[in-house]
Amino acid sequence: MSTKERKLREFAEREQRFLDTARELIQRDGLLNLAMARIAEESDYAVGTLYQHFSSKEDLLMALVTEDVRMHADMFERVARWDAKPRERMFAIGVADMIFVRRHPEHFRLAQYVLTEVVWGAASATRRQILLDANQPLGEIVHGIVRDAVTQGELELNGLSPEEVSVGLWSLAMGMHNLVHAEGMLQDFNVREPYRLMCRHLQTQLNGLNWRPLFDATDGPALDALIERICHEVFDDLCSQ
Amino acid sequence: MSTKERKLREFAEREQRFLDTARELIQRDGLLNLAMARIAEESDYAVGTLYQHFSSKEDLLMALVTEDVRMHADMFERVARWDAKPRERMFAIGVADMIFVRRHPEHFRLAQYVLTEVVWGAASATRRQILLDANQPLGEIVHGIVRDAVTQGELELNGLSPEEVSVGLWSLAMGMHNLVHAEGMLQDFNVREPYRLMCRHLQTQLNGLNWRPLFDATDGPALDALIERICHEVFDDLCSQ
DNA sequence: CTCATTTATTGAATCAGATTCATAATCTGC
């Protein structure tokens, strides 16, 4: 039944086209001015057709975030496969975030919006589940690194679960993303390179957990060298810049 | 000119009434279903009158967040006045957050929404500035504690600015707030008491910064005792539970 | 106290934009 397959493929292609158009429009005119009619028009389809793919505007936004999350997950998976000590891999997760943000500057802004009660509640249950599923691997990978460290005797949990350790590190990263995107909140604090700062604080926190081998977070050049090394060994194609 | 004063007071009272009504409605029907017409109706005023106070719905939401931020700032000011070591005061900031969330469970959900590009951009510039101004003291107090620690020889900055140290701790707290409110993101991780966990990670991070006196973050009872002590010494009236 | 003038309140009308759905077009199997 080749016809059925072709139909499915065409449907998927059209969906992709809608998503790409939406992304362009957000980039051009801002999320604030995104209109369903415009997305349809710019994609050369009718509004009704757009609604065959997405049950609502919020649904579409959630689909965009899901796309990004999958790319993010790909980066995390490279880290998981990277042959290095758990502590280095955990740090590489932070570096992955940093690179990801550089390549998808709109992602966290959009994700922040989509995770909001208003948008979350207005999207379809199906779409929400898809997003949650896409997120799953991110958590798994981080937890896995924690477990590896414990197995290899480089970290003691001291009563925490691996997930609870992850959450501490995750919070740091998520909080920095938020501060960066909260207009005006961060400029008062006069922070030049928030993501490099995040990397440094990540090392500090890992030291605080007594995760061996300890790293001298105050050694700026060493920090930069490590970031550089991870860029080359793990994300070579992604950090030409 | 007592008449003018009375007018101003009445205007302020009416504004407060609108805000209180809005809060009730949000609590009852959710942010998703908040309608300007409803707020006006429930406050026994016409829609147009509501718009004399708030230039848009987003403006009103921002005013709500600003109210909360002021209360939050009051708690931080208590900490600033508390007679204790900088490290204890810094930890007390985390405890303040924890108590604040318990008393205003809707705040961070709302704040998350308001800090979103869409809402931020739709509010009036004036209202935005008011919110930023209300936030200012929060940052100042935290930076001040860092500076005190340095002055008293209990912390070395090692090339960071006091603001950059603050931002690391701030990120942790903000990230946890976000994870808590991102539906479904955290249950997968199976975290029972996220704010207690935040407190523990805060101690871990302070240790990582080598902020003296160090605290054994793995000692659960000691952690709980400290939290308890801060509740009583600083926030006695606020944590009857 | 009265009236002209200014200021504030009102809510029906307007507007924007998301969503629907009757109609038209296209496809399918025979």
Next chain:
DNA sequence: GCAGATTATGAATCTGATTCAATAAATGAG
């Protein structure tokens, strides 16, 4: 090539924020 099924279309509908002409209240000079 045709009947029936499926899909695409975009004008019409619906929701809810925002405006503004009409109305009411306050002011203050005489």
